[in-house]
Amino acid sequence: MIGRRQLAGLAAAAALPAVGLRAAPALAQGSNTVLRVIPQANLTSLDPVWTTAVVTRNHAFLTYDQLCAQDASGVIQPQMVEGWEVAQDRLSWTFTLRPGLLFHDGEKVLAKDAVASIKRWARRDPFMQVLAPSVAEVETLDDRRFRFRLHRPVPLLTAALGQTQFPCFVMPERIAQTDPFQQIRDPVGSGPFRFVTDQWNPGQKAVWARHDGYVPRAGAVDGLAGGRAPKIDRVEWTVISDPATAANAMVQGEQDYWEYPLHDLAPMLRRSRDLVVQQRLLDGTYGVCRFNTLHPPFDNPAIRRAVAMAVDQRDYLTAVAGTDPDAWGVCEGVFTCGTALANEAGGEILKVHSVERAKAALVAAGYKGEKVVLIAPSDYPQINALSLVTADLLQRIGMNVELVSADWGTVIQRRASKEPVEKGGWSVFHTTSSGQSLSLPVFNLFLRANGANAWFGWPDDPEIERLRGAWVEAGDPAESLRIAEALNRRAMEVMAYVPLGFYWQPSAWRKNLTGVFRAPATVFWNIGKS
Amino acid sequence: MWAYVIRRVLATIPVMAVVALFVFSLLYLAPGDPAAIIAGDQATPQDVERIRASLGLDRPYLVRFGAWVWDIAHGDLGTSIFTNLPVSRMIEQRIEPTLSLMVVTLILAISIAVPMGVVAAWKQGTIIDRAVMGFAVLGFSVPVFVVGYLLAYIFALELDWLPVQGYTPFERGIGPWFQNLILPAIALGGVYIALIARITRATMLEVLSQDYIRTARAKGAGQVSILFLHALKNAAVPIVTVIGIGIALLIGGAVVTESVFAIPGLGRLTVDAILRRDYPVIQGVVLLFSFVYVLVNLVIDLAYTLFDPRIRY
Numbered sequence: 001m002i003g004r005r006q007l008a009g010l011a012a013a014a015a016l017p018a019v020g021l022r023a024a025p026a027l028a029q030g031s032n033t034v035l036r037v038i039p040q041a042n043l044t045s046l047d048p049v050w051t052t053a054v055v056t057r058n059h060a061f062l063t064y065d066q067l068c069a070q071d072a073s074g075v076i077q078p079q080m081v082e083g084w085e086v087a088q089d090r091l092s093w094t095f096t097l098r099p100g101l102l103f104h105d106g107e108k109v110l111a112k113d114a115v116a117s118i119k120r121w122a123r124r125d126p127f128m129q130v131l132a133p134s135v136a137e138v139e140t141l142d143d144r145r146f147r148f149r150l151h152r153p154v155p156l157l158t159a160a161l162g163q164t165q166f167p168c169f170v171m172p173e174r175i176a177q178t179d180p181f182q183q184i185r186d187p188v189g190s191g192p193f194r195f196v197t198d199q200w201n202p203g204q205k206a207v208w209a210r211h212d213g214y215v216p217r218a219g220a221v222d223g224l225a226g227g228r229a230p231k232i233d234r235v236e237w238t239v240i241s242d243p244a245t246a247a248n249a250m251v252q253g254e255q256d257y258w259e260y261p262l263h264d265l266a267p268m269l270r271r272s273r274d275l276v277v278q279q280r281l282l283d284g285t286y287g288v289c290r291f292n293t294l295h296p297p298f299d300n301p302a303i304r305r306a307v308a309m310a311v312d313q314r315d316y317l318t319a320v321a322g323t324d325p326d327a328w329g330v331c332e333g334v335f336t337c338g339t340a341l342a343n344e345a346g347g348e349i350l351k352v353h354s355v356e357r358a359k360a361a362l363v364a365a366g367y368k369g370e371k372v373v374l375i376a377p378s379d380y381p382q383i384n385a386l387s388l389v390t391a392d393l394l395q396r397i398g399m400n401v402e403l404v405s406a407d408w409g410t411v412i413q414r415r416a417s418k419e420p421v422e423k424g425g426w427s428v429f430h431t432t433s434s435g436q437s438l439s440l441p442v443f444n445l446f447l448r449a450n451g452a453n454a455w456f457g458w459p460d461d462p463e464i465e466r467l468r469g470a471w472v473e474a475g476d477p478a479e480s481l482r483i484a485e486a487l488n489r490r491a492m493e494v495m496a497y498v499p500l501g502f503y504w505q506p507s508a509w510r511k512n513l514t515g516v517f518r519a520p521a522t523v524f525w526n527i528g529k530s
Numbered sequence: 531m532w533a534y535v536i537r538r539v540l541a542t543i544p545v546m547a548v549v550a551l552f553v554f555s556l557l558y559l560a561p562g563d564p565a566a567i568i569a570g571d572q573a574t575p576q577d578v579e580r581i582r583a584s585l586g587l588d589r590p591y592l593v594r595f596g597a598w599v600w601d602i603a604h605g606d607l608g609t610s611i612f613t614n615l616p617v618s619r620m621i622e623q624r625i626e627p628t629l630s631l632m633v634v635t636l637i638l639a640i641s642i643a644v645p646m647g648v649v650a651a652w653k654q655g656t657i658i659d660r661a662v663m664g665f666a667v668l669g670f671s672v673p674v675f676v677v678g679y680l681l682a683y684i685f686a687l688e689l690d691w692l693p694v695q696g697y698t699p700f701e702r703g704i705g706p707w708f709q710n711l712i713l714p715a716i717a718l719g720g721v722y723i724a725l726i727a728r729i730t731r732a733t734m735l736e737v738l739s740q741d742y743i744r745t746a747r748a749k750g751a752g753q754v755s756i757l758f759l760h761a762l763k764n765a766a767v768p769i770v771t772v773i774g775i776g777i778a779l780l781i782g783g784a785v786v787t788e789s790v791f792a793i794p795g796l797g798r799l800t801v802d803a804i805l806r807r808d809y810p811v812i813q814g815v816v817l818l819f820s821f822v823y824v825l826v827n828l829v830i831d832l833a834y835t836l837f838d839p840r841i842r843y
Contacts, residue, residue, distance in 0.1 A: 042802055044612035045568065050581075052570030124577070181584040183614050201623045202613045203802045204794030240695060240792040241802075244679060248687060248694040249792070379805065409562035409807050416566060416575055431571055445574070455574060 032529045033233035035513075038246050040260035040522075042239045043206045046187040046195065048169055049124050049180050054434075057167065058259075061224070061523045062208050062235060063104075064169035064189035067095065067114060068162030070520055072223035072282060074339065074439075076162035079217060079225060080109070080170060080190075090153035097144045102213035103172055104194040111146040115139065116176035118146075118161070118168060123180045125166045127442045130472055131156060156442070156472065164224060164520040165436045165443050192216070192230040192525045206237040221526045223282065223519050231515060231528035250275060250508055256529065257509040259522050262381065263321045269508050280507040282520045283336065283435030284329060287316055287386045287500030288446055292427050293459045295420045297372065297399070302365035304495040308349050310358035310397050313501035319385040321503035328503040334447055334491045335484060336435040337502065340477065346489030350499070358397045372401045373421040375429045377408040386430040386500060394428075415456045429456075435502060436520055441471045441487060446497050459496035531842075535832070542824045549820040550602070553813050554595050562807040563587075564611050585611055598813065607817075608810035610803075617814035620799060627697045628795035630707065631787065632780055634715040639722040640773065646723070647730020647769075648757050651738060662727060669724025674783050678717040678790035685713060695792035710793075718787040722776050729772045733765035740764075766837035774830035781819055 041055040048060035069079040078084070084095045101109035115138050122128040122135075136149040148157060161168050170176075170190060178184050187195040193208035200206050216227040238255065240246040243262045249255045251272050261269055261277065270277045289311070291298035298304055317328035331337035332350040344350075352358070372394055376387030384405075391403045404426075406414070411429060419425040437443045447468070451460035467487045474480040509516060514528045565582035566573070582588050586597075601608055607617035650662035686694040692713055698706040737743065738761055746760050785797035796815055803811035834841045 044610075044802075044806065044808075045614070051568045052573060053568075126574075179584075181580050185614055201794060202610070202615065202620065203799055204623075238696070238792070239794075241798070242789050242792065245682070245695045245790060245792050248682060249696075252686065252690075252694050254694055254696065406561070407805060409564075409567055409805055412566040412571070413561055413563035416563070416578065433571070453574065453576065 035232045035235045035524060035527060035529065036254075036256045037235060037237045037524065038240050038249065038255050038258040039206075039237045042203050042241070043200075043237060044202050045183060047184045048167070049121050050183040052166060058522050059187075059195070059206065060167065060169050060189075060191075061521055062191055062193040062525075063187055063195045064171065064191045065101070065109075065228070066162065066167055066169060066224070067118075068158050069167075069224040070162055070164050071225040072518060072520075074223075074520075075225075076158045077222070077225035079162070079228075080114070084158065090155075091150045093148040093150070093157055094141065095146055095148075098215070098217070099144070100215045101190055102211075102215075103190045104188050104211055104213075105172070106213065107172060108143075109170065109190050110143045110173075111140045113173045113176065114170050115146050116173040117170045120171075120176045120178065120180045121166075121168045125160070125163075125168070126445065127156075127160045127163060127166065127440075130442045131160055155475075159440075160442075163436075163443075165434070190214070192228045193235055204239055208235040209233065216525075221517055224521065224523065228523075228525040230525055232524075235524050250510070253510065256513060257507065257524075259507055260505055261508045263327065263503070263506075266327075266506050266508075267322075274511055275508050276511055276513075276516075277506050277508045279504045280516065280518055280522065281434075281505060282518050283439075284331075284502030284504050285382070286331065286336070286433050286435060286438055286502045287313075287320070287382075288431050288433060289386065289390055289498040289500055290429055290431065290446065290455075290457045291496060292425065292457050293496055294418055294457075295425060295427070297367055297370040298427055300365055300367075301493070301495055303362060303367055304498075305349055305493075306358050306361035306365050306367070307394065307397070307399075308492075308495050308498045309352040309361055310355050310393050311350065311498050311500070312353040313350075313499075315393075316386050316389050316500045317503050319389050320382045326504075327506075328501060330501045331499060332501075333488050334438065334444065334499060335488065336439040339435070339439040341440065341481060341484035343481070343485045343488050345485035346492040349492055349495075355393070355396050362397055362399070367399070369400050371421055372399050372427040373404055373425070374401060375404045375406065375411050375414050375426045377411045378405040379407045382432055382503075383408075383430050386432075390428065390430065418458065430500075441468045441484065447487065447491060449494060449496060454496075457496055459494055461490070461494045461496075464490050464494065531832075531835070535828070538828045538831070542821065542828075545824055546817065546821060550599065550813070550817060551595075553816045554598060555591075557807075557809050557812060558591055558594075560807075564807040564809065567806055568612065598810075602817075607814040610811050611808050612806055617810050620811060621796065621814060621818060624794060624796045624799045626699060627793050628784055628788070628797060630697075630700065630711055631714055631718065631784055631793060631795060632777075634708070634711045635719045635722065635780060636773075638715050639719040639726060642719075643723040643726035644730050644762070644769065647727040648734055648762060650727065650731040651734035652753070652757055654735060659731075662731065666724040666728045669720040669727075672720065674717055674721065674786045675790050677720050678714070678787060681713045681717055682791070697793045697795075710791075714787045714791045714793060717790070718780065718783045721783065722779060725776055725779065726769065726772060730765065730769050733768045734761055737761045737765045763837060767834055767841075770830055770833050770837065774826050777826045778823060781823075 039055055043055050043059055045051045045056050048056050066079045067081050068076050071077050080097055080101060081095045082098050084093055086093050103109060118138050131154050134150055134152050134154045136151050138148050140146050172188055175184050175186055192211055192214045194211045196207040196209055210230045210233050216229045219226045221227055240249060243265060246258055247265045247269060250258050266277050269275050291304050293299055313330045321327040332347045333342055333344045335341040374391050377383050391401055394401045414426055415429050417425045421427055445455040448454045449459040449461035449464040452458060467483055471483040474483055512530045514530055515526045565587060566578050569578045569581050609616055610620060646662050650659045653659050682694055685692045692709055696710055698710050700707045743761055746756050785801055788795045788797040800815045
């Protein structure tokens with residue numbers, strides 16, 4: 001039976017060749033001062049500390065500014081700050097704000113605003129929580145300077161402050177004093193664009209206007225670092241939840257930029273002479289197959305490893321991103337491929353790719369036909385595809401699998417259950433993650449193995465936790481890499497999750513957009529229209 | 531009649547109370563956790579717990595239900611868990627597109643379906659009758675989203691006559707407003723046209739066999755006069771009833787139509803709220819839909835008196 005998604009694809013596919021031959025559409029000429037964007041999701045919350053939703057983070061990059069930011073090569077650069085000084089004993093870091101920074105309400109950005117923002121963010125950011133025991137105090141010195149006083153040296157301080165995964169955005173002190181578990185109501189920032197609150201219609205439209213008082217940093221844009229120059233008057237996000245409609249709107253010129261086109265539609269969009277379809281994000285999106293280590297059969301590491309022997313990442317990545325090998329990459333380790341800590345130590349098990357050997361290993365591990373409940377989100381195409389591949393794989397190696405399809409909201413509630421499968425629990429589920437969040441042990445939540453406090457699946461392995469702590473203390477890059485290799489090796493033994501490789505998420509934009517650049521996150525400064 | 535109207539309006543209060551209890555209980559029992567969605571995919575269970583507590587979702591059923599009913603009794607539909615905006619404001623932002631879509635669809639459907647049904651009954655057994663019934667079967671069978679995609683393909687992509695998606699508020703001019711609504715209204719109206727055309731035909735067939743129609747013919751009344759003045763007026767009660775019942779179809783269909791054509795209406799608001807488990811929004815919208823449905827039925831009941839003088843309240 002043909003599904004709605006397939007029909008949508010067919011509708012768009014049928015339409016595009018004809019459209020490609022036609023002159024520019026007459027109905028949808030947008031203004032050259034407005035950038036019309038189809039975002040990857042509905043912007044429902046404006047508080048980047050309260051929620052970790054990517055769409056809220058993208059809003060925050062427009063609305064707020066960062067103290068430090070990541071350049072295209074991953075190096076943390078000053079952004080709102082002129083720079084920082086580290087004391088000789090390395091127990092204090094003093095940051096100085098650039099002059100002339102203004103909030104959207106016209107107030108000056110002061111050091112006290114930065115300190116209040118850091119304190120609120122630090123209560124939610126997993127990275128900063130790792131560093132927190134080493135931080136004695138964050139204090140305001142004067143209007144432009146603030147200081148971190150430390151109990152012991154923290155070489156990763158700017159890495160935390162300038163990270164892209166859970167960025168530290170600066171808000172006015174009066175707003176930043178809000179409890180981090182309560183949502184802020186007033187989106188006043190000092191970023192290159194000002195959020196137009198009265199035009200916000202959640203689920204339909206979000207609008208930003210150029211912040212005339214914004215002073216971009218000198219220098220060319222470089223990833224998220226460098227000059228964040230607003231080149232257009234307005235950015236308008238229109239939520240179009242139906243992919244075929246979004247594709248049609250792009251082709252017809254009713255929209256300028258589509259953040260996350262479906263992979264199924266990308267080849268068809270490429271056939272339109274007015275569109276560019278390219279990878280804009282610097283990192284791929286990584287797939288993860290997560291086991292529940294609390295209950296049989298996956299409380300047995302040997303059974304988890306048996307499953308890993310059958311996994312061939314290429315099957316998963318093809319299911320998500322198609323057969324074009326440029327659309328995805330195999331990555332048989334727990335750290336983001338291409339980053340400093342990437343390694344495959346102990347990862348031979350992921351190179352077995354054999355259902356027969358997995359079957360034998362499963363028997364040897366003592367699998368007794370216990371039921372495996374795989375929960376899959378039917379409304380999340382990429383994760384659903386990963387789930388279906390695993391369901392097939394588990395059946396092929398002889399496991400007793402029950403595939404439970406539900407919407408994403410139900411899946412993420414059920415995965416929090418620590419009950420056995422007979423009482424509404426689960427055995428295995430899948431998710432995806434940006435490469436950013438897997439690049440360091442402090443980000444990589446899937447790697448955590450601190451039992452009841454670990455991420456869903458709750459693996460308990462003191463050795464992983466010990467290595468993670470040792471990595472934070474590592475003195476030099478060589479030691480850091482050595483510990484990362486030990487972590488990878490141990491992760492392959494524990495096998496709390498199976499890495500499934502990464503796929504590139506393309507974006508689509510009209511050819512009359514200028515200045516589109518690659519970055520670790522989707523941002524809209526420096527982009528103009530001709 | 532006014533006493534009847536007041537009685538009916540007052541009767542909506544217990545109906546709405548039952549709806550409120552039902553919706554609240556259903557959402558309470560349904561799986562899903564807004565706190566987990568807010569916290570994000572990579573949040574720790576501890577973060578999720580703290581957000582749940584901050585939203586008051588850890589409170590007992592009766593406490594939550596009592597607080598909600600108390601707020602509604604004071605005219606407050608609550609605040610969206612996600613957007614922090616009042617539910618009443620979110621509904622206000624979305625009501626115009628949905629209302630516009632419904633009105634245009636209703637006018638379009640009635641003005642096409644009733645003449646179709648009348649002509650089919652008049653030409654019973656002919657090719658015209660079969661064509662009308664064939665169309666009705668098609669209207670019932672083809673899902674709204676299929677019709678929507680086909681219309682967008684033909685009229686927006688191929689012919690470039692109409693926009694693919696979106697909504698233009700009425701205040702910006704009737705032309706752009708209507709331009710955005712034509713395709714969605716046709717897509718949504720298909721099943722409604724089929725329903726009304728079928729019931730019109732069936733009722734008209736029955737009426738056309740009555741003695742007074744024969745008498746009218748014997749007196750020399752013209753065909754148009756017989757069909758539209760004598761027969762249709764007497765067939766109107768069941769037709770109007772079906773139009774009223776069909777409002778529920780429209781509400782259901784609007785959810786899909788608004789998604790396909792990216793119309794920022796209440797249907798999409800409902801779907802988005804359900805997927806995110808934004809309980810106050812779901813409860814508010816369902817209450818509104820229920821209230822509208824009850825009111826529509828009241829209006830239909832009152833409309834009977836216009837078509838049939840024997841009906842008195």
